[in-house]
Amino acid sequence: MTTLFISDLHLSATTPETTSCFIRFMREEAVHADALYVLGDLFEFWVGDDDRSDFAESIRAEFKALTDSGVPCYFTQGNRDFLVGRRFAKQTGVKLLGDETVIDLYGTKAVVLHGDTLCTKDVKYLEFRAKVHQPWLQWVFNRIPMFIKTKIVSKVQSDIKDDKQTKSLDIMDVTQSEVEKVMRDHNVELMIHGHTHRPDVHSFEHQNRVYTRIVLGDWYTQGSVLVFNKNNFDLQQRPFSG
Ligand code: LP5
Ligand code: MN
Numbered sequence: 080m081t082t083l084f085i086s087d088l089h090l091s092a093t094t095p096e097t098t099s100c101f102i103r104f105m106r107e108e109a110v111h112a113d114a115l116y117v118l119g120d121l122f123e124f125w126v127g128d129d130d131r132s133d134f135a136e137s138i139r140a141e142f143k144a145l146t147d148s149g150v151p152c153y154f155t156q157g158n159r160d161f162l163v164g165r166r167f168a169k170q171t172g173v174k175l176l177g178d179e180t181v182i183d184l185y186g187t188k189a190v191v192l193h194g195d196t197l198c199t200k201d202v203k204y205l206e207f208r209a210k211v212h213q214p215w216l217q218w219v220f221n222r223i224p225m226f227i228k229t230k231i232v233s234k235v236q237s238d239i240k241d242d243k244q245t246k247s248l249d250i251m252d253v254t255q256s257e258v259e260k261v262m263r264d265h266n267v268e269l270m271i272h273g274h275t276h277r278p279d280v281h282s283f284e285h286q287n288r289v290y291t292r293i294v295l296g297d298w299y300t301q302g303s304v305l306v307f308n309k310n311n312f313d314l315q316q317r318p319f320s321g
Contacts, residue, residue, distance in 0.1 A: 082184060083109055084116045084305035086273025087297035091123035092134035096319045100302045104317060105141045110148055118273045118295060119157025119193030126228045127221055128166035139171050146172030157193045157274065161211060181265050185309040188267045194274030197253035262290055278303060278314050
């Protein structure tokens with residue numbers, strides 16, 4: 080049996096190929112798994128749990144069908160879907176995780192997270208994150224009508240769209256010392272995260288212990304899945320045209 084991890088699908092109504100690949104993955108693959116972990120950025124942007132669009136309804140329906148079939152499903156917010164909340168969880172049966180969660184993977188402890196908080200050199204982003212994570216601000220935002228929230232999000236996105244171009248790839252990658260700190264804090268030798276869109280397996284040694292960091296891939300041109308079972312793991316791709 081296997082546990083599956085995905086992140087950075089960036090699903091939206093404007094990218095139907097990605098959505099089809101995701102739906103196929105949910106119906107044909109996730110349904111046979113021990114558990115599914117979604118480590119953030121499932122959506123291109125999630126404006127709020129009050130989104131009643133056909134697109135939002137169709138994605139919720141996939142999660143509901145999966146959890147109804149008995150597969151536990153866990154969700155960590157990413158920088159694009161930090162407004163996924165309790166209502167989404169209730170409607171879908173998905174369990175919301177905190178920013179960093181230690182899980183037991185067939186006897187191995189692992190810390191799972193989106194990965195944005197590991198990028199400590201991206202100070203401007205972390206300041207922005209701190210602002211939009213303020214509970215009072217989210218409380219207010221969640222009470223604004225959907226059509227106004229959509230306008231606010233578009234305006235902020237267009238205002239900051241050029242900001243990313245000014246940052247180096249190094250700034251937008253994880254900081255190794257932060258990776259080590261998080262693993263040490265949780266006393267684990269395995270970390271799984273997404274966000275950087277640089278799928279890979281990194282190993283390093285510290286005081287005679289070997290540490291592994293698995294980075295999930297995005298779903299821009301194909302599906303990307305970490306398949307984890309008792310004896311091994313594999314970062315795999317799924318073609319869009321199935
Ligand atoms: O996902 P990716 O890789 O493209 O970029 C991320 C970081 N960008 C973001 C931005 C969000 O996707 C866009 C969010 C729109 C939010 C609308 C808010 C509505 C209010 C909600 C209130 C509860 O996450 C990018 C990182 C990159 O990852 C690293 O890979 O660098 O970060 C940025 O580009 C952010 C800028 O550097 C920050 C610019 C400061 C802007 C200040 C505006 C303050 C707005 C406050 C809103 C109330
Ligand atoms: Mn991200």
